[in-house]
Amino acid sequence: MPFADIIGHERVVEIFRKSIKSGKTSHAYIFEGPAGCGRRKTAMALIQALFCRQAEDDACGVCPSCRKVAGNNHGDIHFLEPLPDKRDISIAQLRDLQRDLALRPYEAPRKACIMEPADRMNLSSANSFLKTLEEPPGNALLILLTENADMLLQTIRSRCQLVRFAPLSSESIMLMLKRNGMDEASAALLSQMANGSMQRAAELDGEALAQRHEVLIKHLATLSLDRISTIFTASEELGGNREETLELLDILLSFARDMIHLSSGCSDIINTTIRPTLEGLVSRLNLERTLQLAEDILETRRSVQRNANVKLALDHLFIRVAGTLA
Amino acid sequence: MSNGAHYEVLARKYRPQTFLELTGQEHVSRTLQNAIDSGRVAHAFLFTGARGVGKTSTARILAKTLNCERGVTHEPCNVCPLCIEITKGTSTDVFEIDGASNTGVDDIRELRDNIKYLPSHSRYKIFIIDEVHMLSTSAFNALLKTLEEPPDHVKFILATTEPHKLPVTILSRCQRFDFKRVAVTRIVGRLRQIAESEGITVNDSALALVARKGDGSMRDALTAFDQVLACCGSIVLDEDVATLLGAVDRQLLGKISGAIFNGDTQGVLAGVKMVDGVGYNMRQFCQELIEHFRNLLVINSVKKPEEILDVSAAELDELRQQAEGFSSLEIQRRLTLLIKADADMAQATFPRLILEIALLKLATLEPVVPVQELLEKIKVMEAGAVHTPALPWKAERTPPAVESRRHEPTHSSTPTAPAASPPSAGPRAQAPGSHSDWERFVGYVSEKNPVLGSILEHGSPLKQEPGSMEIGFPAGSYYLSSIQDSASIVEIQDLAQAFTGLKTVFRVTPITPEGGENPLSLVEKKKSEHEQRQDELKQEVASHPVINEALRVFGGTITEIREA
Numbered sequence: 001m002p003f004a005d006i007i008g009h010e011r012v013v014e015i016f017r018k019s020i021k022s023g024k025t026s027h028a029y030i031f032e033g034p035a036g037c038g039r040r041k042t043a044m045a046l047i048q049a050l051f052c053r054q055a056e057d058d059a060c061g062v063c064p065s066c067r068k069v070a071g072n073n074h075g076d077i078h079f080l081e082p083l084p085d086k087r088d089i090s091i092a093q094l095r096d097l098q099r100d101l102a103l104r105p106y107e108a109p110r111k112a113c114i115m116e117p118a119d120r121m122n123l124s125s126a127n128s129f130l131k132t133l134e135e136p137p138g139n140a141l142l143i144l145l146t147e148n149a150d151m152l153l154q155t156i157r158s159r160c161q162l163v164r165f166a167p168l169s170s171e172s173i174m175l176m177l178k179r180n181g182m183d184e185a186s187a188a189l190l191s192q193m194a195n196g197s198m199q200r201a202a203e204l205d206g207e208a209l210a211q212r213h214e215v216l217i218k219h220l221a222t223l224s225l226d227r228i229s230t231i232f233t234a235s236e237e238l239g240g241n242r243e244e245t246l247e248l249l250d251i252l253l254s255f256a257r258d259m260i261h262l263s264s265g266c267s268d269i270i271n272t273t274i275r276p277t278l279e280g281l282v283s284r285l286n287l288e289r290t291l292q293l294a295e296d297i298l299e300t301r302r303s304v305q306r307n308a309n310v311k312l313a314l315d316h317l318f319i320r321v322a323g324t325l326a
Numbered sequence: 327m328s329n330g331a332h333y334e335v336l337a338r339k340y341r342p343q344t345f346l347e348l349t350g351q352e353h354v355s356r357t358l359q360n361a362i363d364s365g366r367v368a369h370a371f372l373f374t375g376a377r378g379v380g381k382t383s384t385a386r387i388l389a390k391t392l393n394c395e396r397g398v399t400h401e402p403c404n405v406c407p408l409c410i411e412i413t414k415g416t417s418t419d420v421f422e423i424d425g426a427s428n429t430g431v432d433d434i435r436e437l438r439d440n441i442k443y444l445p446s447h448s449r450y451k452i453f454i455i456d457e458v459h460m461l462s463t464s465a466f467n468a469l470l471k472t473l474e475e476p477p478d479h480v481k482f483i484l485a486t487t488e489p490h491k492l493p494v495t496i497l498s499r500c501q502r503f504d505f506k507r508v509a510v511t512r513i514v515g516r517l518r519q520i521a522e523s524e525g526i527t528v529n530d531s532a533l534a535l536v537a538r539k540g541d542g543s544m545r546d547a548l549t550a551f552d553q554v555l556a557c558c559g560s561i562v563l564d565e566d567v568a569t570l571l572g573a574v575d576r577q578l579l580g581k582i583s584g585a586i587f588n589g590d591t592q593g594v595l596a597g598v599k600m601v602d603g604v605g606y607n608m609r610q611f612c613q614e615l616i617e618h619f620r621n622l623l624v625i626n627s628v629k630k631p632e633e634i635l636d637v638s639a640a641e642l643d644e645l646r647q648q649a650e651g652f653s654s655l656e657i658q659r660r661l662t663l664l665i666k667a668d669a670d671m672a673q674a675t676f677p678r679l680i681l682e683i684a685l686l687k688l689a690t691l692e693p694v695v696p697v698q699e700l701l702e703k704i705k706v707m708e709a710g711a712v713h714t715p716a717l718p719w720k721a722e723r724t725p726p727a728v729e730s731r732r733h734e735p736t737h738s739s740t741p742t743a744p745a746a747s748p749p750s751a752g753p754r755a756q757a758p759g760s761h762s763d764w765e766r767f768v769g770y771v772s773e774k775n776p777v778l779g780s781i782l783e784h785g786s787p788l789k790q791e792p793g794s795m796e797i798g799f800p801a802g803s804y805y806l807s808s809i810q811d812s813a814s815i816v817e818i819q820d821l822a823q824a825f826t827g828l829k830t831v832f833r834v835t836p837i838t839p840e841g842g843e844n845p846l847s848l849v850e851k852k853k854s855e856h857e858q859r860q861d862e863l864k865q866e867v868a869s870h871p872v873i874n875e876a877l878r879v880f881g882g883t884i885t886e887i888r889e890a
């Protein structure tokens with residue numbers, strides 16, 4: 001995919017185009033940005049443009065090299081990610097990479113490597129990468145993708161140019177969803193819910209999502225400390241396994257965020273479809289309590305991520321929410 | 327298109343090749359040069375310091391000076407084949423080993439086997455072990471003997487960012503050089519040189535921005551500069567630098583902090599929206615905001631902030647205006663909340679929400695009331711109270727002050743409780759005549775002489791006047807017999823004099839426990855207070871509806887009450 005096809009990162013692409021034109025691309029980059037915002041696509045586009053011998057500051061998209069990169073079967077591109085069922089990128093993988101990079105490229109002017117997620121390098125593998133990262137053999141191009149560059153070693157960061165990817169705007173997501181053949185209404189809803197990630201937008205199912213919102217808001221409205229059964233029913237029906245629960249908490253967080261905005265007099269909210277209900281909830285609370293609500297949800301999310309018992313965590317959250325709403 | 331051409335990033339292209347070019351590490355280069363001149367070159371060096379301050383570069387320069395064809399001089403010639411080989415990394419006698427990739431003991435054994443052979447065509451065989459902190463323990467230990475007494479033709483240079491990870495046995499065998507962070511002005515100077523040799527037009531304020539981005543590291547600054555040059559070409563404008571490096575606009579900072587101080591929640595959220603729209607990193611923004619609040623705090627706390635802060639006069643005026651009307655305490659509280667938010671954001675997936683919550687909290691923070699004011703209010707309330715406590719000491723003392731003295735007797739007078747200055751603050755003429763004075767005196771004695779203090783705790787203060795003191799002890803008790811010897815009495819009199827500032831006569835009287843009219847000793851008092859508290863608790867518990875209900879449901883009894 002050439003640069004021209006990348007949506008939503010005009011500024012980043014512009015910088016790359018300029019640096020390719022002036023021949024001043026670095027050999028090491030960190031692409032930082034939320035998952036699914038297009039970091040990998042941009043990385044591929046950059047490699048394609050640098051490999052292609054036709055166009056000036058972009059890939060032509062038709063030469064053999066470009067087609068191979070687009071088809072994901074170019075012999076000079078290495079992908080590095082944690083081995084299946086492993087958490088970290090191991091030092092052995094990096095040694096292999098260093099050996100591969102030392103070889104002459106097959107057809108491209110230089111070798112390239114995309115590492116994702118780079119923050120999965122452990123201490124020893126990250127350290128063993130430092131020398132390569134500073135002076136790669138054959139001027140290889142190294143691109144590290146991460147969601148949070150602060151999680152990389154300072155010595156790694158200092159050797160790379162940091163390129164930040166902003167979350168995709170909802171307009172860009174809507175545009176892409178419509179290109180994929182989605183109807184206007186669902187695209188509008190999903191693009192609001194996707195939190196700037198195309199990947200999330202693709203995973204979310206528009207209709208089911210709207211239904212879920214409704215169920216959730218219904219439960220929220222009935223929560224009451226006087227009838228304790230409402231709390232347990234809610235966590236019984238809404239909870240699920242860890243991933244589903246995290247998703248649920250994300251939705252709750254987006255509600256909380258909207259309530260905070262409404263409560264502080266800002267009418268720009270995400271969940272426009274349930275605005276009246278949210279406004280109803282806000283009218284029962286002051287700003288301080290709304291903030292407390294959001295913090296409770298964040299705290300629950302953290303504990304669920306840290307392997308807390310999902311049901312208990314939800315019970316606890318709903319009790320607190322009921323207390324706040326009362 | 328130039329994709330085949332080899333572009334070297336600035337940090338590599340302008341890697342210093344002589345000691346003269348090495349920026350900001352004069353203390354290292356001078357020492358090394360003097361050592362070379364006087365022929366006292368050690369056989370093992372350890373270079374430590376933050377990332378990108380010149381450790382590896384210095385190691386290479388040192389290797390070149392030692393092996394240069396022109397003889398061991400204090401600058402390498404950089405033109406002889408040997409120097410060029412080292413620069414290129416192809417020298418057969420200088421081994422640059424990646425300590426983090428070759429961590430095992432086998433790698434070190436290989437190195438040891440290699441060491442005994444003479445260098446092929448240079449003076450020394452030089453081993454540069456970079457990132458040496460990653461070697462395994464056994465690898466370190468395998469290196470010890472060689473590192474201590476290598477053959478004459480071998481030099482070791484170890485380099486690391488984390489010297490604390492090296493065993494002390496390694497540290498003690500090396501000459502250690504700590505590299506400093508490079509000052510902003512020095513980085514600017516170096517950037518200026520580079521800009522000139524690259525033919526780039528750029529003014530000093532832009533360079534300063536780049537240099538500050540480096541945060542003490544030359545390589546970080548050069549990487550940032552590279553990024554700027556890649557985008558801007560040969561004419562670099564200030565605003566381009568600011569956007570490229572994601573430096574947060576000071577106006578935006580001012581706007582948001584203004585909204586925070588005015589309690590304008592809507593303004594705060596609008597500000598965050600703007601920050602996100604421009605594409606700043608939320609965490610970076612939070613850190614800038616912390617810096618901003620720190621500036622405000624400094625302005626509020628010191629007379630001449632311009633000596634501490636690195637801001638222009640116009641900015642200083644603006645900051646002054648903002649800081650006006652807010653106490654340091656108010657700013658500090660907000661700063662604390664921001665720092666917590668920053669820590670939360672490091673591992674969170676919703677940085678924007680966390681920032682929004684934190685900023686709204688800052689905006690809606692209730693104003694604080696100084697402790698002094700609160701204390702005064704309490705005093706007023708106490709004075710107005712009609713209720714006279716049954717026990718005389720209760721009204722006379724301020725409980726927290728006595729409490730704190732009991733636990734930490736050396737704690738000196740705090741501004742929050744000036745009314746009750748502890749005795750250790752200095753001898754002062756006090757009229758000992760009340761229980762709290764007695765208590766203070768016992769506390770003072772305990773601090774000076776714990777044995778005597780603990781005995782006095784069992785005594786009842788029968789009479790206390792300036793210059794004399796009469797203490798009763800139970801007749802026939804151990805305490806009476808231990809206090810009655812003359813040495814103890816003299817000691818207590820000395821202490822009493824130091825405490826009250828008056829010469830004091832100390833008398834001990836045996837008393838009978840039955841005589842109910844004697845004042846309570848401290849130990850008895852404590853006991854009675856404890857019993858009283860227990861009674862209160864019992865009453866409270868007995869009247870608590872939930873506990874009663876629990877007792878009824880389970881058919882239980884209350885056996886013990888503990889305070890959490």
